[in-house]
Amino acid sequence: MKILVTGAKGFVGKNLCVTLKQAGHTVYEYDIENTFEQLNAFTKDCEFVFNLAGVNRPEREEEFMEGNCRFADDLLSLLEANNNKSPIMLSSSIQAERDNPYGRSKKAGEDLLFNYAKKNGVKVLVYRFPNLFGKWCKPNYNSAVATFCHNIARGLEITVTDPAISLNLVYIDDLLEEMLRALEGEETIDGAYCKVPVIYEKTLGEITGLIYSFKESRINLSVADMSDSFTKKLYSTYLSYLPEDEFSYPLKMNKDERGSFTEIIRTADRGQFSVNVAKPGITKGNHWHHTKNEKFLVVSGRGVIRFRKPESDEVLEYFVSGERLEVVDIPVGYTHNIENIGDCDLVTFMWCNECFDPEHPDTFFLKV
Secondary structure (H helix, E strand, C coil), X not given: CEEEEECCCCHHHHHHHHHHHHCCCEEEEECCCCCXXXXXXXXXXXXXXXXXXXXXXXXXXXHHHHHHHXXXXXXXXXXXXXXXXXXXEEEEEHHHHCCXXXXXXXXXXXXXXXXXXXXXXXXXXXXXXXXXXXXXXXXXXXXXXXXXXXXXXXXXXXXXXCCCCEEEEEEHHHHHHHHHHHHCCCCCEECCEECCCCCEEEEHHHXXXXXXXXXXXXXXXXXXXXXXXXXXXXXXXXXXXXXXXXXXXXXXXXXXXXXXXXXXXXXXXXXXXXXXXXXXXXXXXXXXXXXXXXXXEEEECEEEEEEECCCCCXXXXXXXXXXXXXXXXXXXXXXXXXXXXXXXXXXXXXXXXXXXXXXXXXXXXXXX
């Protein structure tokens, strides 16, 4: 399908254009640097219009009406002149319900579109978006979430006048899924308007608290609760605002002559994940647990994992190698060790069902 997207270089526009192209559509991208002639050409050929163009922080108050209503009038005039009855989606705002310059300009744009629909028998979809968040949103502009993520990631101050203030939030990918549904004629209708069905109501305190916890996770190795959909989406958003020279972060390597042991991730309810390096000829372990259990995955080198019950002389052996990836469960009640039998470092990923607690280690040394 040939699709016209106005405001193509804005936050929603950039995400939408990429998504439409990935879906195999031809996208006509229109933004402020394009010419009126180009817009005219696009309106002759397009089969669907996403009108995302708008103004929300102008230098002059008059620019609200120019950007949010008069441009829409020009767009509709061209579509009408070219006898193009393509469905039209309009990006409006919940501010359209308010009596302020921005809200009045958004309401005027809505009315213009509804009147055009009645006159020309064209399908129109008006979405009153709440606060949006996600990747590629400009910080320190009109998105609190973008500003919080950008500033907190850089150790800059943020301003929260009242942590109890509540925001209605829509994540960009949820919006894009709705836009694709609208394209197929399966939009989510709410009275005279359309809406994105997934909306989160969160306070400023909840939002900033989570973002600060994301920043701290590099230090305490924690992982946020990804079973909560808002937390998962906000964490993805936060990562997109990391400084480009700070994508990586160091870990504490516990090193000795035998090799090293390094924790990667610690969770409250899913245990911890670590990497163990053993030098050639080195054996590590020789202990057992009552409740703690582990999974070993050798990713490089050759080794043997041995097991023995404390009261038995029978030793079980599992030969492992980075050439054949397999997970070895470490059951409770078996003393166990891992020996490097190769000529290079033995690298093992290890998962444990609980984070190490020095006050309750549940670790009892006994040679296999």
